[in-house]
Amino acid sequence: MHGYHGRYLRVDVSTGDAQWQTLPESAARRFLGGVGLATWLLLRETSARVEPLSPEAALIFAFSPLVGTPLTTSAKFAVAAKSPLTDRLNDSLSSSHFALAGKRTGADALVVTGRAASPSILRIDDGRCYLEPADDLWGLDIPTAQERLRRRLGPNVACAVIGPAGEKGVRFATISHDRRHAGRGGLGAVMGAKRLKALAVTGSQRCLLADPRGVALAAKTLSERSFGPATAKYRELGTVANLLTFNRLNALPTHNFQVGQIDDAQAISGESLHLARQQTRESCAACTIGCEHLFRSSRGPVRLEYESLFALGPLCGITDPDTVLSAARLCDDLGLDTISTGATLAFAMECVERGFLKVPGLRFGQGDALLQAITAIGTRHSFGDWLAEGTRRMADRLGGETARFAPHVKGMEIPGYEPRALQTMALGFATNTRGADHNRSSAYEVDFSSRVDRRQVDPAAARWAVETEDKAALMDSLILCKFLRGVFTDLFAESAELLRLVTGWDVTAAELRRTARRIITAKKIYNIRAGWSPAEDTLPERFLSQRLPDGVAPGAELSPERLEALKTAYYHERGWIPDGFVPQQLAADLELLDVTSP
Amino acid sequence: MSRTPRVTVEFYAMARRRAGTDSVLLTAQTVAEALHVVADSFPGLAELSRGPDSSSPYLVSVNAGPFLQDWDTALIDGDRLLILSADAGG
Ligand code: SF4
Numbered sequence: 001m002h003g004y005h006g007r008y009l010r011v012d013v014s015t016g017d018a019q020w021q022t023l024p025e026s027a028a029r030r031f032l033g034g035v036g037l038a039t040w041l042l043l044r045e046t047s048a049r050v051e052p053l054s055p056e057a058a059l060i061f062a063f064s065p066l067v068g069t070p071l072t073t074s075a076k077f078a079v080a081a082k083s084p085l086t087d088r089l090n091d092s093l094s095s096s097h098f099a100l101a102g103k104r105t106g107a108d109a110l111v112v113t114g115r116a117a118s119p120s121i122l123r124i125d126d127g128r129c130y131l132e133p134a135d136d137l138w139g140l141d142i143p144t145a146q147e148r149l150r151r152r153l154g155p156n157v158a159c160a161v162i163g164p165a166g167e168k169g170v171r172f173a174t175i176s177h178d179r180r181h182a183g184r185g186g187l188g189a190v191m192g193a194k195r196l197k198a199l200a201v202t203g204s205q206r207c208l209l210a211d212p213r214g215v216a217l218a219a220k221t222l223s224e225r226s227f228g229p230a231t232a233k234y235r236e237l238g239t240v241a242n243l244l245t246f247n248r249l250n251a252l253p254t255h256n257f258q259v260g261q262i263d264d265a266q267a268i269s270g271e272s273l274h275l276a277r278q279q280t281r282e283s284c285a286a287c288t289i290g291c292e293h294l295f296r297s298s299r300g301p302v303r304l305e306y307e308s309l310f311a312l313g314p315l316c317g318i319t320d321p322d323t324v325l326s327a328a329r330l331c332d333d334l335g336l337d338t339i340s341t342g343a344t345l346a347f348a349m350e351c352v353e354r355g356f357l358k359v360p361g362l363r364f365g366q367g368d369a370l371l372q373a374i375t376a377i378g379t380r381h382s383f384g385d386w387l388a389e390g391t392r393r394m395a396d397r398l399g400g401e402t403a404r405f406a407p408h409v410k411g412m413e414i415p416g417y418e419p420r421a422l423q424t425m426a427l428g429f430a431t432n433t434r435g436a437d438h439n440r441s442s443a444y445e446v447d448f449s450s451r452v453d454r455r456q457v458d459p460a461a462a463r464w465a466v467e468t469e470d471k472a473a474l475m476d477s478l479i480l481c482k483f484l485r486g487v488f489t490d491l492f493a494e495s496a497e498l499l500r501l502v503t504g505w506d507v508t509a510a511e512l513r514r515t516a517r518r519i520i521t522a523k524k525i526y527n528i529r530a531g532w533s534p535a536e537d538t539l540p541e542r543f544l545s546q547r548l549p550d551g552v553a554p555g556a557e558l559s560p561e562r563l564e565a566l567k568t569a570y571y572h573e574r575g576w577i578p579d580g581f582v583p584q585q586l587a588a589d590l591e592l593l594d595v596t597s598p
Numbered sequence: 599m600s601r602t603p604r605v606t607v608e609f610y611a612m613a614r615r616r617a618g619t620d621s622v623l624l625t626a627q628t629v630a631e632a633l634h635v636v637a638d639s640f641p642g643l644a645e646l647s648r649g650p651d652s653s654s655p656y657l658v659s660v661n662a663g664p665f666l667q668d669w670d671t672a673l674i675d676g677d678r679l680l681i682l683s684a685d686a687g688g
Contacts, residue, residue, distance in 0.1 A: 229655050233612050233683050241611040245682045248610065249662055271614065417687075444687040448657060450650070450667035486685055 001025050002210040003065030003502040004033075008041070009107040011129055013122060013194050014055055014114030018129035023108050029505060030591055033064025035091045035440075036477030036519040037109055038080035042089060043522060043595035045111050048529035052084040052186075053169060053193040055115040061160070061199065063103040064479045065502050068207060070219035072226050073481035075099045075286040079160075082530065083185040084193075085171040085340070085390050086411040086435045089526040090185030093439075093476060094160070095284035098177040101158035104203035116195040119167075121149070121159075126203040134197040138167060141333040142176045149198055157202045163335025166192035168380040170388040172340035172413070176332070179292075179303050180284065183337045185412065185434065210504030218501055222487070226288045230486030234291035235281075239306035240270030242416075246310075250548060250556065251421040251454075253414070254314040255364050256346035257407050260418045260548050260556075262314040268321050273304070277321065284481075291483050297325035304328055307438075310416035311342025316349060317364030327370055334378030340390060343413030345373055347391045347406055356398050359383050404541040410435035419543045420556045422447040423457035424465050427566040430537045431580075432469070433523040442468040442482070455556040459569035466573045470516035477519060518590040521574065524582055525596060534579045537567055602627060603675045607636055610682035613656055616642030629658060630669040632679055646681070657684045 004023060011018045023037075031040040038060045042048075046058040059081045066074035077099040083090030102110070106127040116122075119138040120131040137145045142163040149159045158177065165173035166188030173188030174181040182188075191199075209215050233241060243265060246252040250260035266272060274293070279301050283290030294301045302325045312327040313319060331338045349364050351357035361369040376384025386394060391413055395406035407414045412435025419426035428441030438444060443465040447454035452461045471491050475482050478495060488494050492509035499507050524532075538544075539558070547557040571578060575586045587596045602625040609617045617640045626632035630649065637647035645654060650669050657665045659680045660673065673679070 230685070232655070233685055236615060237611060239687075241683070242686055245610040245686055248608070248680065248682075270611075438687065442687065448665070448684060448686040450657070450665040453664040455664075 001028060002208050002504050004028050004207060005106050005108050005205065007107065008109040008111060009105075009124065009127075009129060010045070010111045010113070011122065012114040013112060013116045013120065013131060013196065016131055028065070028108070030515065030518060031522075032477040032515060033067070033108065034062055034076065034078040034093070034477045034479040035080070035473065036515070037064070038062040038078045038091055039089065039519055039522045039526065040595065041109055041111055042080055042082070043526055046082070048082065048526050049531070050082055052082040052087065052190060055194070056113060057082055057190060057193070059112045059187065059190045059194065060109060061102060061112075062109040063099060063107075064477065065499065066478050066480065067099050067103045069209065069215055069502060070286070071215070071480070071498065072219065072223045072286065072288045073284070073484050074479065075284055076479040076481065077102055078476065078479065079175055079182040079187050081187055081190045083187075083411075084169070084189045085186040088410055088435065088530055088532065089433055089523050090187065091434065091476070092175075092182035092184050092187055093479065094175070094177055094180045094182040095481070096178050096180055097285050098158040098160050098201065100285060101156070101203065102201045103207070104205055105201050106203055106205035110199070112194060112196070112199075114194060119195050119197050121198045121200050122196050123200045124203070126205065137197045139164060142335050143333055145197065146178075149200065153200055157200050159198045159200045161198045162188040162191050162196070163333065163378065165189075165335040165378045165388075167197070168388070169193060170336065170377060170380065171390045171393075172337040172344070174335045174337055176335055179332065181332070181337070184339070184437065186337075188335050209502055211501045214501040218498055223288045225487040226484060228487060231289045231483060234289055234483045237270055237274065238291055238293035238304070240273055240293065240304055240309050242270070242306040243309055244269045244271065246416065249421060251418040252314055253310060253416055253418050255317050256315060256350040256405065257414070257418065257542060258350070258549070260421055262317070262319060264319045265314070267319045268309060268313050268324055273321060277325070287481065289481070289483055295325055297329055298322055299326045299329040302329040302332070307416055308338035308342075311339045312370070315342050315346040315416070316370055318367055318370060320367050323367035323370065327374055330371060330374045330378070334374070336374065336378050339415050340413040341374060341377060343407045344377070344387050344391050344394070345370060347394065348373070348387055350405060351398060351402055356400055356402050406540060408436060409539060410536050412436045417444050418548065419539055420455070420548050420558045422454050423558055423562070423566070424452060424454070424461045426539060426543065426558055426563065427457070427462065427465050427570055428469065430539055430563060431567060431570050433520070433527050439482070440469065440472055440476070441465065442472050457562075457566065459565045462566055462569035462573050465570060469520060470513065473516040473519045474512055477515070514590065517574070518592060521582055521586065521590055522592055522595060524576070525587065525592065528581065537580055539563065601675075603673045603677065605632060605673050605677045605679055607632060607679045607681060610680065611686070612683045613643065613681040616640060626673055628669070628673060629660065629666060629671045629679065632673065633658065633669065636681070643681075655684050657682050657686070
């Protein structure tokens with residue numbers, strides 16, 4: 001099989017047992033790699049009823065057919081597990097040398113189960129698999145642990161590492177590699193529960209390409225196109241440029257989603273940060289775009305994205321740039337997802353202000369309290385211990401009306417898109433298998449177009465929401481970075497050609513459309529097995545009962561009836577039955593029968 | 599004879615970077631006319647003279663309302679025309 005090793009490694013860290021398993025070509029072709037392959041493996045290898053932090057739970061690292069080729073932005077990997085935050089399937093992407101070294105181990109994926117007897121490093125060295133003690137690393141923050149690992153193992157070994165948050169089981173802990181994070185859904189806690197401080201990979205095994213010259217030519221063309229206007233924003237400004245735009249459109253979640261704008265947004269705008277604090281720009285391995293903008297802070301350089309900026313800034317009522325940058329750096333060092341951290345703190349701040357919770361000083365706009373609280377969460381110290389549980393569990397314990405304004409879907413905290421002002425995105429948040437998420441459902445692309453009135457979206461938009469989700473599923477499984485998406489005129493057709501050159505398969509655009517739909521329906525099947533019910537596909541009551549109070553879109557509202565109509569149209573478009581379940585015939589049509597039996 | 603409306607054009611993200619300013623005041627009867635003035639004044643935004651085009655890297659809105667497909671939309675005095683990057687997410 002070209003582009004693949006044709007096998008994956010199953011490791012039980014309780015016993016140290018490692019077994020190679022064949023990856024059938026039929027599975028590779030149906031699920032590709034990355035998120036798709038990880039979904040197939042989760043369905044095949046574990047019960048969806050597993051407790052996410054138990055030894056039986058599987059943590060999967062999946063590479064892809066394009067990793068290791070010269071195609072720009074392809075050095076990526078997916079991590080997947082049942083999420084301790086949502087209790088549903090969770091996948092997260094990260095990039096760079098870990099992806100390259102991981103695939104060179106000779107495995108298309110790694111499936112890790114069990115719990116090591118003591119803190120350990122799982123080493124996979126050219127297919128050889130063993131545990132090394134990591135007692136000296138346990139408790140260290142991520143940059144320190146990475147530096148020690150680099151000195152101990154040398155520069156050719158790539159390490160995915162957890163911080164104190166992962167060790168302590170914070171439900172939104174990350175797995176990090178070279179300042180990049182598999183950020184959402186608490187996969188770091190799953191790794192911590194296995195007592196793995198790091199997964200260290202190296203190897204020399206390469207996959208053959210079906211048409212090496214064709215791949216080289218395609219890579220050259222794609223690289224040239226990646227320098228064009230479609231990626232200019234990412235190269236020149238980064239995603240932080242979104243902040244002022246969103247603020248102007250009353251779509252910037254502020255003060256725990258109570259309003260859509262903040263005074264003094266200019267102070268923390270991407271434009272201001274670039275002028276006053278830009279330090280350097282970096283890129284993942286094998287990327288010609290280089291979207292990573294690093295800014296100066298009192299805690300050192302910080303790689304900042306819009307999502308971290310909104311969550312640790314306006315959502316918590318903060319507009320002091322150094323506080324936001326320091327908070328982002330602290331999250332990165334401790335191994336915390338910035339979106340969930342910011343949203344959990346914003347929710348706690350509103351609870352304090354409304355008398356549901358007592359944490360001295362934790363109020364909107366209080367930067368010092370924000371920084372202290374982040375440390376408390378990352379180490380599960382004091383009140384941080386139960387903020388580390390995330391907003392859904394906090395609201396369950398606080399009771400009263402707090403669930404109405406706890407900002408999550410399926411337990412996943414909501415990213416920086418105000419759902420009432422961006423209603424196709426609201427549909428994406430409600431229906432996505434991962435919970436509130438803008439990366440698996442990129443439905444905001446529909447809101448940022450002239451196809452809909454973003455504040456009064458009608459069910460016709462469901463078709464386009466499905467299209468953005470399908471495209472994301474394809475890119476996340478090939479894997480190509482989604483910041484490249486604007487350079488394709490027909491993503492499915494052009495991806496088919498790239499895949500043909502790598503694998504030799506006679507794959508078509510139509511086949512890849514079906515592949516994307518298969519992957520999304522497979523994720524839904526996992527969630528149904530895990531206990532999904534139709535009531536989960538919704539938004540917190542705040543969004544469905546309160547209008548956005550002010551700004552340029554006064555009165556923007558999303559009624560429960562509108563959301564229901566959008567969901568019905570979405571399920572119909574997916575071929576699911578009206579309450580969101582998957583009909584057996586669709587599973588058969590999508591060649592999913594090998595994963596539908598529990 | 600009625601006076602040509604005076605409108606403010608606001609630039610965001612890449613549009614601001616290409617214009618080198620955050621806003622400009624001009625007179626125009628329609629969105630298309632305003633965008634032609636902008637395209638003539640700021641060479642970095644010349645593609646705005648091409649008219650609405652699904653491959654355009656920019657979106658246009660009057661007073662933060664729906665994004666416009668029809669650039670013949672009439673303007674009135676005091677309108678604020680927003681030009682922003684089409685890839686507003688990520
Ligand atoms: S565009 Fe950014 S995130 Fe994507 S591969 Fe390049 S540097 Fe990494």
